Amino acid sequence: MDEQALLGLSPNANASHRQRALVYFEQLKESPDAWQVCAEALVKNLYRDDHVKFFCFQVLEHQIKFRHGGLSAAQQQLIRETLMKWLQLQLMSTQPEKVFIRNKAAQVFALAFVTEYLTQWPKFFFDILTLIGLNPRGVEIYLRTLMAIDTEVVDSDILHSPEETRRNTLIKDTMREQCVPALVESWYQILQAYQHTNSELTCQCLEVVGTYVSWIDLTLIANERFVNLLLSHMSVEVLREEACDCLFEIVNKGMDPVDKTKLVESLCQVLQSAGFFNVEQEEDVDFLAKFSKLVNGMGQSLVVSWTKLVKVGDVDGAQETLQAVESKVPLALCLLAHEDDEISSNIVGFCYDYLHVLKQVSLLTDQQKTNVEAIMSAVIKKLTYDDEYNFENEGEDEAMFVEYRKQLKLLLDHLAQVSPELLLEAVRRVFTSTMHGWRAAPFMQVEVAVRLVYMLGEALPSPKGAHFSGDVAKASALQDMMRTLVSCGVSEYQHISVTLEFFETVVRYDKFFVVEPQHIPNVLMAFLDHRGLRHSSPKVRSRVAYLFSRFVKTLHKHMNAFIEDILNRIQNLLELSPPENGYPALLTSDDQLFVFEMAGVLIANSECTAERKRVLMRNLLTPLMERFQLLLAKLLQEQDEGRQAALADCLYHAVGFVSRTSKAFSNKQTVNQCGCSEVYRDCLETFVPALSCPVQRGALRSGVRTFLHRMIICLEDEVLPFVPAASEHMLKDCEAKDLQEFIPLINQITAKFKGQVSPFLQQVFMPLVQAIFEVLARPAEENDQTALLERQMLRRSYFAFVQVMACSGMNEVIANQGAENVERVLFTIIQGAVDIPDPVAQKTCFIILSKLVELWGGKDGLVGFPDFIYKHIVPACFLAPLKPTFDLSDAQTVLTLSEVALTLKMIHLKRGQEFIHYLQQEYLPSVQVAPEIAQELCQVLQQPDSKVIKNYIKAFFQQAKL
Known part of the structure; x- marks a missing residue:
């Protein structure tokens, strides 16, 4: 080597x-x-x-x-x-x-x-x-x-x-x-030989047995000598966890329900005789975690067997298996209530399944009711936080407990389905006793008591949260608990878990305050003072801002007497927080959005006169406008880029806050009817100059543009005087992204106001088009994916803009741009349809061409347009689908092809036999289409059914591309 x-x-x-x-x-x-x-x-x-x-x-x-x-x-x-x-x-x-x-x-x-x-x-x-x-x-x-x-x-x-x-x-x-029998024999010999001398090998062998048991003959393993050997391992400290896993795999093996019940029962008998069911005396939590998984597997296997026996009508077998299930419940309850969450979590599956069985039983026995109550007690105990839970800095352990709590919540839902009365009574008992002495109780007891009331909202569902009507017993019990919650003073408890749970529960049961509105003032104060929006914890303040918004949206009709007091109390929470203050604001910008929206809801839905609403809205928004002008002036003077960005962010949020207040208005309560139009017009006058700010343009333009979108809806045609100046600012020195985001604004104005904005559109059309052409003409790096994507999106936005013009009755705006400009625009549409490999853009282009043919392609249409149809639109309909990039296996491309078919159909509708003659005699022969195919295509185009034309065109081009 x-x-x-x-x-x-x-x-x-x-x-x-x-x-x-x-x-x-x-x-x-x-x-x-x-x-x-x-x-x-x-x-x-x-x-x-x-x-x-x-x-x-x-x-x-x-x-x-x-x-x-x-x-x-x-x-x-x-x-x-x-x-x-x-x-x-x-x-x-x-x-x-x-x-x-x-x-x-x-x-x-x-x-x-x-x-x-x-x-x-x-x-x-x-x-x-x-x-x-x-x-x-x-x-x-x-x-x-x-x-x-x-x-x-x-x-x-x-x-x-x-x-x-x-x-x-x-x-x-x-x-x-x-060879499987020989393998099993080798495993037995290994286990027997090494159980006392080599725990590592024995554990490895147990893992092999557990792994293979799923697909080999179970009788080779589930027999007296093998099971006795495995059970003997359960008594050896270094082997018992692996032995537990192995038995779990045996129990999990799919088999006949009667045989499965016998297997599980025999295993349980031996385990119980050996003292394994005395889990209270077992100190090894790692082993208990494995054991609880085994018990869970045995319990779930029995439930599966019971379900199968019920399905086939074996009444005796089902009854026997149900008794076997019931006999495991006391052990499952011990494990469920164990202080170690992993042990408890491992048995939850069997508890679910057992409750599912009880749900199908027509009448619960006393023992079954006792079992249900015991599961409830265990769940209530296990829902409780421990002392070490870190609420301010939640880590992995906290995340695991949150997941475990979700399991328990599902168990609570199952309990509610089996016996809502028992659950309601159990929660009421725990809640009432805890609230009676909440001042002396540890936080985890108080939190779980309130949490249980909160959880009832989903466990005992009601249509649209109508918990305080219908079922009298439930409504009465919930009403009593809510009355206690809001009047016993527990909102003063000094722990964030209790505080958060209090507000979450108040908002979940906001309909309670419709029934007993006398409690609204106390709860409003809790939201507004040190317990809520002014709490020392930012986590609480943030959540309360959102919850308060929801609370007010539901109950604003009951708050007329408190509106001005609420607005006065929140005023200092709504200040803009520019960077130079040097201290953090109580609420983040995101939190303030909810509070501004809530303030808007209170004002818009109040019973005040329109004049009073106008005053309240002006009082709310004037500080924002004044601060905006001041900060904008500072931004123009500021040289430091970091501080520029911070100021621009502040200005952006100011616009967002005003925009958010406008969400309170509706078709029934319009801005105009509420007397607030003038205030929002003033806001527009304040914000539009920011569009010409030479620094931090992206954030400022984005904020003002979003506000304009909102005002088009809220102010109707009162917004129109602001549009020309805003558009002029936004078209200066723009990038692809600026234009792409500006075009939807013009589209919205066009679609909403149509003829009213025709003069403005005449004026802005070519400057906008030229700005787009200029940006698209700029060279871009081939490997700059962001720039390429922005250009693609801008091109799509441009075509969407022309489509809106053509389809909103604004085609005259295009026609009046002068022959040279009209031609230039039309050629960009042809180019988009044929040369740009983007099926989304191509589809839009063919929609535009079809519409323009409909509008201008007739005898009294645009001068010179019929000539354009034959010279450019007809060729585009054939050239585009023949391009190698036109992928007929792509769904979006197939939609484009449908628009090609509809464009050809529209040309026939407008030009009639002249078009058919042109195709047959001139165009199709020029592109070497056989006469018989040309004749067939022309016959199909004369069909009235668009579907027939679409299908034929697809087949035509599939054949042509072979």
Whole structure:
């Protein structure tokens, strides 16, 4: 072997040595017989370096995996001999190989097995077992090989080709016939031989048994001698976790329901006799986690058996299995209530399934009711936070508990389905006793008591949250609890978990305040003072801002008396926070958005006069406008880029806040009806000048443009005087992204106001088009994907703009741009339809062409347009689909082709026989279409049914592109 190249295998090798080793590896892989050097090195143990040994196995692995079919019979025999001689070497060696080498060896053995077992090496296992006997080194390699074979043949997580799947099925069938009994016997011998002397080997063997039991004959394992051996391992501390896993796999095996019940019951009997059910006395939580998984598996298996027996009508069998299920519940309850969450979590599945069974029972027995109550008690206990939970800085442990809580929440939902009355009573009992002494109770007790009330909202569902009507008992109990919650003073509790739960629950049951509105003032104060929006924790303040917005949206009709007080109290929370203040604001900009929206809702929906609403809205928004003007002036003077960005961000948020207040208005309560039009017009006057700011243009333009979109909806045609100036600013010094985002604004104005904006559109049309052309004409780097994508999106936006013009009755705007400009625009549409490989843009272009033919293609249409149809539109309809980039297997492209068909149909509608004659006599012959095909195409185009035309055109071009 190349000794110099082998130096590169060392982890400490330099880059050049590593590169040489890599090249050498490729040479050995590709050479028809050089790999034999590696085989010899392994058999003769020529190298002591572990990395060289690993390297040799890698070369062998490649031969078996990728070149086996090309090897001669002698070479295949050599590989088999190499593996067996290497294994023999291990039996005699005083020093075991490193784990990573043993793992790689096992993988190579497994690959040899998969490749040769069905053909050249049917005695694979016999040969290995004969060689190794019970030698611990050999046994260990054998067990690793079995696990590697499972990965290759059985593991369902690994994707296999259909051919590999067929091969693997055949391997398993052949193994069942020929060698599985011998394998099982070898496992028994290994387990028996090493259970007291070599725990590592015993655990490995138990893992193999658990892995293989899913597809071999269960009676080979589930028999008295084997199960007794496994159960004896349950009493050995170093073996019992693996023994538990093995029993779990046995229990999970699919089988006849009656047999499964017998198997589970016999296992349970032995486990119970051996004292394993006394989980309170077990201190080893790792073992209990495995044991709870086993109990869960047994319980779920019994439920599956019961379901099958009920389905086939076996009443006696079902009853017997149900008794077996019930007998496991006390043990499951002990595990569910265990202080370790993993142990508890592992049994939740069986508890779900048991409750699902009870849901199908018509009348619960006293014992079943007791079980349900016990599950409730366990869930309530386990929902409780522990002292170590870090609320301000949640890490992995906290995330795991949150996930575990979700499991418990689902269990609570199942309990509600089985017995809503019992659940309601249990929650009421816990809540009432806790609230009675909340001042002295630890936070986790108070939090879980409120949390349970919150959870009832989903566990006991009501249409549209109508928890306080309908079912009198439920409504009364919930009403009592909500009354206690908002009046007992618990909102003052000094822990953020309780505070958050209080507000979440208040908002979940906001309909309670419709029934008892007298509690609204107290809750409003909680939202507004140190408990809510002014809490010391930013996490609480942020969540409360959102929840307060929701609360007000639901209950604004009941808040008329408090509107001005609320607006006064929140005023200082709504100030813009420019960077120079030096201290953080109580609310973030995102939080302030919710508060502004809430303020807008209060004003818009109040019972005040329109004049009073105008005053309130002006009072709310004037500080923003004043601050905006001040900060904009500062921005224009500021030289530091960091401070410029901070100021621009502040200005952007100011526009966003005003925009958010406008969401409060509706068709019933318009801005105009509320007397607020003038205020928003003033805001527009304040914001539009920012569009001409030479620095931080991106943020400012984005904010003002979004506001204009909103005002088009809110102010209707009152916004129109602002549009020309805003457009002029936005078209100056623009980039592709600016234009792409500006065009939807023009489209919105065009679609909404149509003829009203015709003069403005006449004026802005060509400047906008020229700005687009100019940006698209700028050179761009070929590998600048962002720039290329922006150009593509701008091109699409441009075509969408022309489409809106053509389809909104604004085609005259295009027609009035002068012949040269009209022609220029039309040619860009033809270019987009034919030359640009973007099916989205092409489809839009053909929609435009079809519409323009409809508008201008008739006898009294645009002068010169019929000539344009024949010279450019008709050729485009044939040239575009024939382009190599026009992929007819792509769904979007097929939609484009449909628009091509509709364009041709529209030309026929407008030009009639003249068009058919042109196609038959001039165009189609010029592109070498056979006369009979041309005639057929013309006949189809005269059909009234568009679907027929679309299908024919698709077939026509599919044939043409062959």
